[in-house]
Amino acid sequence: MLATVVRGATASSEMTAAAGTDSTGNKTVGPAIRVLVLTAPVAEGHLAAARVLAEDVRRVNERAEVVVRDALPALPRPVRWLLYDAYRWQLNAAPWLFALLFSTLGHSRVLRWLSRALLSLTSSRGLVRLLRRHPADVIVSTWPAATMILGSLRLRGKVSVPVCATITDFAGLELWADRGVDLHFVMHESLVPVVERVAGRGSAHVVSPLVSSQFRTPGSARDARWALGLPAEGTIVVVSGGGWGVGDLEGAVQAALEIGAFVVCLAGRDDASRTRLQRAFADEPHVSVLGFTERMSELLVAADVLVHSTGGVTCLEALTCGCPIVAYGAPPGHAPSGARAMSALGLADHVHSRSELGSALLGAIRRPAVLLGQRVDAAQLVLRVAPRVAVSARARLTRIAAGACALSIAVFALFSSDMTYPLVAEALALPETTSVTQSHDSVALVVTGTRRDLLRFALVAHEDGLRASIATSDELALPDVARLRAAHLDPLPELRAKGVGSWFAARKQLKIQIAGYRLRGRFYYLAPSEGFTLVDYLLGHHLGGTPVQAQVDVLGAGLNPASVHAGEVLLATLGPRRGHDVAHLLAAVRSLERAGLAVSSIQRLASTRASS
Structure with a gap:
């Protein structure tokens, strides 16, 4: 947990003692x-x-x-x-x-x-x-x-x-x-x-407006215009887009020019806006485009009116030194809301369209300036808060509940998503699921299908000397298991449960097959290629199981033996679909053998690795 990080003496009466200025404005020395x-x-x-x-x-x-x-x-x-x-x-x-x-x-x-x-x-x-x-x-x-x-x-x-x-x-x-x-x-x-x-x-x-002291004691407009090199006579309009130069600055400048004003346009710290405006008014002698300036107090004193798009501190500065404000050209969001609020308080005119701006400027110039009342300084309140x-x-x-909820969601996602198992398996060095051995000349074959299909396959496999693992969703009786093993086909439990909804069924499925196949000790089981979660792995591991997953279907269209790696787990699903019969399976096995890959069962390859 985060420790309490800020402890001061503010709670004491000494640190909350008043500090400020006296009636003459002289500084009062307060506590440190x-x-x-x-x-x-x-x-x-x-x-x-x-x-x-x-x-x-x-x-x-x-x-x-x-x-x-x-x-x-x-x-x-x-x-x-x-x-x-x-x-x-x-x-x-x-x-x-x-x-x-x-x-x-x-x-x-x-x-x-x-x-x-x-x-x-x-x-x-x-x-x-x-x-x-x-x-x-x-x-x-x-x-x-x-x-x-x-x-x-x-x-x-x-x-x-x-x-x-x-x-x-x-x-x-x-x-x-x-x-x-x-x-x-x-x-x-x-x-x-x-x-x-x-x-x-x-x-x-x-509090009093949070503006620099130079805005609180403005000089004369004549002196400000002379210091800035602005025309001594006539109307001057300052157009500002805030620190980032946003809003319809170009439209505001055009409207000010139409009433015969000299315009100072401020683009803030946005160089792109400044360059664009300078190009737009390069031939206009009555427009001066500036970037960010430290002479804002002089500009507002020299100006007859301020056109501002974003509100904020610039408007506070104008209200402090008595410069009328027209709010125009704000981008959607908080600025129009601020403009409406200032207009409702009588602090500014809010103009909605370019066509209204000219008359609004003339009206603002004719009306008496509005000043925000001077209150207690925020600094004095800070020192005695x-x-x-x-x-x-x-x-x-x-916060504890939110943290616990977030942690629960993260843990649930970790255990329930099939996307997290490969990552966790890599991090924890869990057994490889798509290969069994690093043999240079063997692959593991898992044949799946109905009970009838597998028993028919057993007859051909026995005659052909083919070894493979078999998995089925049908229940196999003890005589069926014996016939399969006699044909050198090793029964392999199959986990058919997928995802969160079948977690409780996964353990039962494996236990039934373990008993039916007379498996002892550690064993392999066929895990689904999709939907296999970390919880499924832990349930199987508790029973002594190691998952295997087949990524290549040898009966799929376009099997390329050259792309099959030694030790890889291959899958063949027998069924009524065209190309999924025993004859096509034997042809696929022969193509693998011609590529120099012997076909065997998962259990046989695992035992070979253990003995070596």
């Missing part, structure tokens, strides 16, 4: 405290929130030790691929798929629970190793996936210090919040009850 901030480069917003929070904690308490770490590398490779590569591919190539997934998870508590359980089951160990390398008194997550894993660890008692989580979006909060998190930081008072419905009472607090989450016995039992 270690803060671990987990984030991920899944777009830019999560990273930006982590940077801001770390800066604010250091500003508020100069004795705080803050470590920011990317949680993504700590997760298993398939999980990393799913949460990063597959997510990014969906946004660009199959946005409808991401929209379907987002909608399904948002509306189904069962699927959210299952996703959370699977994420925790597959990724807890990796995150625990990261936590061990960076002991902390408080842990903060800015990435929902890390929040879910931390919440699960917290509920199970594997993390004993308070866990906080930032929520920088305005919709889809069911996927951001977790009942194992002590405190969530939200950007608007209307979001508090939404989070508390998921995580419990007292689990959410409104008190534990709220109690270790849940139910969570532990659920």
Whole structure:
């Protein structure tokens, strides 16, 4: 089991002492405290929130030790691929798929629970190793996936210090919040009850927007335009597609040009989008295409309006410095939901089509700017957060039950699938089932058929001097067994049971045939070529049996003796079908003999190997 990995002094009154700034804004020196901030480069917003929070904690308490770490590398490779590569591919190539997934998870508590359980089951160990390398008194997550894993660890008692989580979006909060998190930081008072419905009472607090201090003290638009080399007069529109440059950026630029604006288009860290946009507007002097920029505060102060496709931290920055927002061009999924939520709160205009964008831009420019109210800093809450989450016995039992269920399914699959027997046989060096001896000039022949067919074959085999093993699903009386042995044909028990449903019949079948054939000690039996499981092997082994399986049917069409290897077990099934009579069997035996391979019974070859 995972050991509890994070134990700090946060539970003491000393570590939860208030730290902050006084009324004049001067720094208050608080107690020494270690803060671990987990984030991920899944777009830019999560990273930006982590940077801001770390800066604010250091500003508020100069004795705080803050470590920011990317949680993504700590997760298993398939999980990393799913949460990063597959997510990014969906946004660009199959946005409808991401929209379907987002909608399904948002509306189904069962699927959210299952996703959370699977994420925790597959990724807890990796995150625990990261936590061990960076002991902390408080842990903060800015990435929902890390929040879910931390919440699960917290509920199970594997993390004993308070866990906080930032929520920088305005919709889809069911996927951001977790009942194992002590405190969530939200950007608007209307979001508090939404989070508390998921995580419990007292689990959410409104904070000032998680943006850098440069957005809180913006300069003048004139100075910003001069510093950026932008036109001092006229309308300036900033078009942004977030850190990955997604959405209908080209359509937004065209709409802004149509109202006579100068446009700064931001393609984020996506070089392909930046190159495409630069080519599209290479001949347009009123368009400047940029990639990721560190001068976002100046751009938003200089701009008359921001057109944004993904929401998130960029919108928080605009709302902090007073730049109007028009949400447009978002790919399907969480971004349109966030745009609708911001529009309902009066924080942004949400435009559904390109034809509406021009008038929306003009309207946003004319209206007074909307500012998000300044609240308590998230950093101050981090430094004085008190534990709220109690270790849940139910969570532990659920995980134990899920683990036991998964283990039971794996064990059942191991024992019930005929695909696992060859793998286990190879790993444990179990006896080879398709060959008996390494003789250079002999093969083993098993002849199957009805009782009548085998007794007729015994007459011909005796006259021809042919040796073989015989197997039948019919019951053989003692005189029948004696006649077969007199013809040098060795009766071979046959396991006819296949799969899980016939496990209980397998042992009985073999015991009846063992008694009827008067077998003593170790013996061979014919196992089915399909459906033979590890349980069947263990049942036969308990009775003293060694399975053999025939891969080549000598009466099949196109038998090639050259492809038959010495020591191989061959099968011949007598019956009414054309080519499955004794004459064709003798012809097949002669062709093998001409190829230099003697035909014998399994038992005779095994005894020869033992004596040698």
